Amino acid sequence: MKKLLLILCCLCGLGVAQDKTAEENTAPALTIYNQNFFVAREYLPMDLKAGVNHVQFAGIAAHLEPDSVILRDPNGRALQILEQNYRNDPISQELLLSFYEGKTIDFLVQRGENQEIVKAKIIRSGYIPSTTYANGYQQPSYTQPLVEVDGILRFGLPGQPLFPALTGDSILKPTLSWLLETNDPGKFNAEISYVSGGMNWQADYNLVVSDKSNGKFDVLDMIGWVTMRNQSGKTFENARIKLLAGDVNKIQEASFSARAYGAAKMADEASAMAPVVREKSFDEFHLYTLQRATTLHDQETKQVEFVRATSIHGQRIYVYDGAQIAQYGYYNAEQVRNEPSYGTQSNPKVWVMEEFKNAETNHLGIPLPKGKLRFYRRDTDGHLEFVGENTIDHTPKDETIRVYTGNAFDVVGERKRTNFRVDSNHNWMDETFEIKVRNHKKEAVNVRVVEHLYRWTNWKLIEQSQVSRKTDAQTTEFPVAIAADGEAVITYTVHYSW
Secondary structure: OHHHHHHHHHHHHHHHHHHHHHHHHOOOEEEEEOOOEEEEEEEEEEEEOOEEEEEEEEOOOOOEOHHHOEEEOOOOOOOEEEEEEEEOOOOOHHHHHHHOEOOEEEEEEEEOOEEEEEEEEEEEOOEEOOOOHHHOOOOOEEOOOEEEEOOEEEEOOOOEEEOOOOOOOOOOOOEEEEEEEEOOOEEEEEEEEEEEEOEEEEEEEEEEEOOOOOOOOEEEEEEEEEEEEEOOOOOEEEEEEEEEEOOOOOOOOOOOOOOOOOOOOOOHHHHOOOOOEEEEEEOOEEEEEEOOOEEEOOOEEEEEEEEEEEEEEEEEEEEEEOEOOHHHOOOOHHHHHHOOOOOOOEOOEEEEEEEEEOOHHHOOOOOEOOEEEEEEEEOOOOOEEEEEEEEEOOEOOOOEEEEEEEEEEEEEEEEEEEEEEEEOOOOEEEEEEEEEEEEOOOOOEEEEEEEEOOOOOOEEEEEEOOOOEEEEOOEEEEEEEEOOOOEEEEEEEEEEEO
């Protein structure tokens, strides 16, 4: 008897395992791109007879690109698609009103505690059909309806409209339908893959400056999240989700300018846990796979942790770029050279930047998808305070990340031109500048003073108070160390010739 019970238990366990495997094999799979679209793979149970069959798939994504649909039998059954139709105008009150424009229908009107039926003619329903023109993923829009009651026109409905029964071809959800022909009848799970808009993901990184930081470098702890937003009009139950990071070329119509929707080292407690998101290289991109199936509801925002790293060494950088030249953005090269006042206005702000290396030796070394970095520092009372944020682009491992987080309060700059000479006959110009950077902090700071030599391509520093470093064809940088409550003064003369 015990052997029989054991056999039955084993058979039951095998049946449960097989059911679970079958369910996993037919679960939806999503690959979400951070460009407001996704690729879905779903399964549709079919029972086909020999010959021509009419099949419907109700509840498809609302922003489907119909020409992207691929329907097939994973086991190789021959299917000939005679016709495919996509309808994305589900039944609504506004849509039904549009069916009866120019006709009279009944309205249920509440008058105090009593109800009565009033007849009204629908002059204008106010319904404007939805469109997916140029993959804009737009929703239907509405204007105020216009009706006629007892020979009088009025805006708005007099009460609750009462419609006749629905016809057989009405749809309640976006629907795909096919005319399929096959010579191999039977039941099977058809696989349908398609591209749709209305789904997006992004990375968000929270970085906390540790108490271990000192004057030489910052020590950062990072937690990275992926945030998925589903506005596809469809809920995906127990979906297997992948996130693709990279810039995939996606064609858009030229007339439509934009879519309508516009850890190498873990903490001790986390190191023993399996990663929630696993990363791998794929073609020219990177795929991040959620390690467990999850349900992604329509209109839901879901977050999953995908990276946790500690003891990242970073550096706070002060940069003074004192020339205000944005107002001359429309100038050409000749105007820049010939305008005496160009670049003489001063900007007093000193930028604060945070820099760190995305390397394994710095406890990171993984591809980081583009997203937002938020920085926090702990106050003396132990509370975390937000100190700035910025975005990064897709960043491979072993690259340096540098982001602007704000302007320094206690470090200010001053820049002025002290001499200007030009000889148009002999095609040369000399300019002399004096830059002052004052440090009102209680500790010393290092500041990178950036100067743009914008007058002409041929230039030479003929005088400079300290050694500079050429960073590109028209930029040089003066590194200065400023004591607490101190000031640094830099002077230089640049000679241009043309």
